[in-house]
Amino acid sequence: MPKSNKFFISIIIAAAAAVLIFITSGANIYTDWLWFQELAFERTFLIMFFSNFVLRSIIAVFFAAFIYINLHFTKKPIMNYINIKEQSNVESLFGEERNQLADWINRKRINIIYIVTSVLFGYMFSAVSSESWKIVLKYLNRTDFNSFDPIFNNDIGFYVFSLPFLSFLREMGMVLVIITLILVGLIYIIFTGSRSFNDISRKLTVRAKKHLSILTFLFLLFKAWDYRLKMYELLFSARGVVFGAGYSDINATLLGYRILLVVVLLLAAAVLFSLFKKNYKLILWGVGIWIITSIIFTGVYPTAVQQFSVEPNEISRERPYIENNINMTLEAYGLDNITTADFELSEEEISYEELMEYDTVIDNVRLWDSRPLLDTYSQLQELRQYYRFVDIDIDRYQIGDEYRQVMLAAREMDQNALPPQAQTWLNRTLKYTHGYGLAMSPVSEIRSGGLPELFIQDIPPRTNVDIDIENTAIYYGELTNDYVVVNTDETEFHYPRGDENVFIHYDGTGGVEVNNILRKGLFALRFNSMRLFLSDDIRNDSQIMFDRNIHQRVRKAAPFLKYDRDPYLVLDQGRLFWIYDAYTTSELYPYSQPFNGQENYIRNSVKVVIDAYNGTMDYYIVDEDDPIVMTYDKIFSDLFTPFEEMPESLKAHLRYPHDIFEIQSSIYSTYHMRDPVVFYNREDLWDIPREHYAGSNIDMEPYYIMNNLPGEDSAEFILMTPFTPANRNNMVAWMAARMDGDNYGELFAYQFPKDQLVYGPSQIESRIDQESEISQLLSLWDQRGSQVIRGNLLVIPINNNILYVEPVFLQSDSDALPELRRVIVAYKDRIVMRDNLTNALEDILDEREVLAIPEEDVEEIEEETGQEILEQRDVDEEVEIDPDILIPDGAPSQLVEEANQLYQQAQEALREGDFARYGELIEELGIKLEELLETGE
Secondary structure, eight states: OOHHHHHHHHHHHHHHHHHHHHHHHHHHHHHHHHHHHHTTOHHHHHHHHHHHHHHHHHHHHHHHHHHHHHHHTTHHHHHHHHHOOSOHHHHHHHGGGHHHHHHHOOHHHHHHHHHHHHHHHHHHHHHHTTTHHHHHHHHHTOOOOSOBOTTTOOBHHIIIIIHHHHHHHHHHHHHHHHHHHHHHHHHHHHTTTOOSHHHHHHHSOHHHHHHHHHHHHHHHHHHHHHHHHHHHHGGGOOSSSSSSOOHHIIIIIHHHHHHHHHHHHHHHHHHHHHHHHOOOHHHHHHHHHHHHHHHIIIIIHHHHHIIIIIGGGHHHHHHHHHHHHHHHHHHHTTOTTOEEEEOOOOSSOOOHHHHHTTHHHHHTOOOSOHHHHHHHHHHHHOOSTTEEEOOOEEEEEEETTEEEEEEEEEEEEOGGGSOGGGOOHHIIIIISOOEEOEEEEESSOEETTTEEOOSEETTTTEESSSOOOSBOEESSSSSOOSOEEESSSSOEEEEEETTEEEEEOOOSSOSEEOOSHHHHHHHHHHTTOTHHHHOSSOOTTOEEEOSOOHHHHHHHHOTTSEEOSOOEEEEETTEEEEEEEEEEEESOOTTOOOSSSSOOEEEEEEEEEEETTTOOEEEEEOOTTOHHHHHHHHHOTTTEEEGGGSOHHHHTTOOOOHHHHHHHHHHHHHHTOOSHHHHHHTTTOEEOOEEEETTEEEEOOOEEEEEOOTTOSSOEEEEEEEEEETTOOSOOEEEEEEOSGGGTTOEEEEEOOTTSOOOOHHHHHHHHHHOHHHHHHHHHHHTTTEEEEEOOOEEEEETTEEEEEEEEEEEETTEEEEEEEEEEEEETTEEEEESSHHHHHHHHTOSSOOOSSOHHHHHHHHHHHOOOHHHHHHHHHHTTSOHHHHOOTTOOHHHHHHHHHHHHHHHHHHHHTOHHHHHHHHHHHHHHHHHHHHHHO
């Protein structure tokens, strides 16, 4: 085949490939446009798409134009160099190929090379700014925080919105000037035949020197601007005792930046002066001064100030900056308005009758742990192999006259679980399109066999309480990962009924209409399936649903927000909705301590409500005091909806998010210390407690409960977490977030008296382990082909008392159906385990001494293990007698002293609640007492 034909065919193939890529990309963009249009978010799509495109185009054009203009000035020296035929340096540089190069190079070709080079660099650097459109838009629509930094007195909005934009301009400007300076410098050096620094100075023309001087002048101006911005960036320094500018930063480094700013501006003036006087010695002196000044004022001097002034007097020097860090951190995490109070412990024991006055609290103690309950739901309520419960959610509902805390889960369609022979395109796309229904149970009720009492169950869903159920089909959820087409000639599977199935046609508004052949073709390209184009079942009024997974869906519509890990299901007005918490964050809040190594500001400003049937998404602004979300609202005016427009029935189900509360409690465990000296010494550092779960110790997570806050008459839904002192196990405080009605978002922290021991969760876990009857029963169950799962330990503050409740689940090794078999309750120094909460509370609050487990359970253990449990308890109690009573006359004084020391240490461990240590010491004491008895015989 002739070469010309091969070339022609290659061109055709390349063109065809380019057209295919263009069409495919265009198909994705257009179908995305239709997706946003379906949601009425067209403006949001256009802004995200075109702002990125326009910004990249501006950068590409500006970069290309700047580089080309500067390269244009180098044409003359190149042409002069080529036209000189006799110079030896040309011969040495180009050798025998000089004449060929000289013949090839001309002004037109140089111009083409420069244009291509400029465009290439412009395109490369426009790609670097692919995420910068957010920075630019936020700067252009910035909102003041009306809060100011303590050093420069700038509004916080300057750091969150303006500083990133100015830094972006600085970086792009410096890169542009440096790249241009390198390109231009290389051309001048090569085409003057320079081989050394002296050659450069001697052979560069005046024109070249002026050109390079102007670029150097521009670089120095950008560098001076860089020093100016670095002054503000000191407020994010991580070098001191706290995050943010410290004493040496403000009194040494800041001074150094100011001096360097002046030095660089003077150096820039010297460069400008050299354009007219042709005196470059001043520049060399200036560069030397700049280097020396930089070394001294960014390294030597700050280090000296830190070592010789700050470290010997660190508290007094750093005190105001520690105060800045404390105040700004509390502001950044919304903890500056937290209400603090003392939790006064009652000296009188609460009676069962008094406890029952808090009936809403007791009726809603969460016995069911979401982790084993998910397995129970799966066994009892999935009903078919293709249904699946993904997650258990916790919420509250008004059921008749009762305010009830419940757990619920959506029954979603898992297409991957269809039988292999049913894994066809038609089934996955047109037939098995949606999940159906939900399961709901109260948090505290147990039916026979240790199973949950269900409020809503089965298919079709039926309710056992006063809750409406109308349409519970789930087209949008956490498992809806594939596209489907609805409203087709093929009926959709709705739910199974006995040996038959119920089929429907979708009558909602979700999805994009496939109303013409063009759309069919574009969607076929997007999903790489010609069946979409060829199927006779798809009509012009059919709707294609894609990007249905709610995790993907919210992030596609608003990728500039951060999202909670756990969206939750709500049954409202007989229909299902998902509520997704969204956050605005920043890493540029001055002096605020970062919570994950980056972000140091967070607000839960947006609640996203997703219709599980129609897929509509409403982004409600719930915190108009957040300047970041109000800035986004200016940019994306069609995306956000005022909170007032949220239906009241949905407002009743808003939860304070788990993720932000976890972050706030972690920050507050340190930043409750507002005194700088106490903070510096970490005198009152708190920690998140540990709890026992499924055989391992894990960090205790915040939990939702119904409770009466101190001073409140009625129970409300709260999210709470306890605290323990650092490296100690006793409980020192607890923190709660309110979420009912107008109280939503209020934070409270209650501290326990420092002179009283309040058992922490891990101490209660240890006491449970050391209660011989309980531990033996749990061990017995564990050895009989079952697994014992100890659920969440709940700390429940109530009526100036503390109750501890832990459920015990039993799961067969051969069948993952956890059953709630026992409830452990601890109060003061007593622990009991009963088959339900009522019995446990009655017995533990009984004035008479009661066994840890009932007589029938003791007898069961004794029968199965052959051990006399009650007699063993008597022996254990005898070990705790004061050793002085048992010491015989004439015993060695050393043994007596050692026994007394062990006894005192054991009592100290008991007072501190360290039961593991207490048990070890009592054991050692028993051995020592035996030795003493032997000496007296």
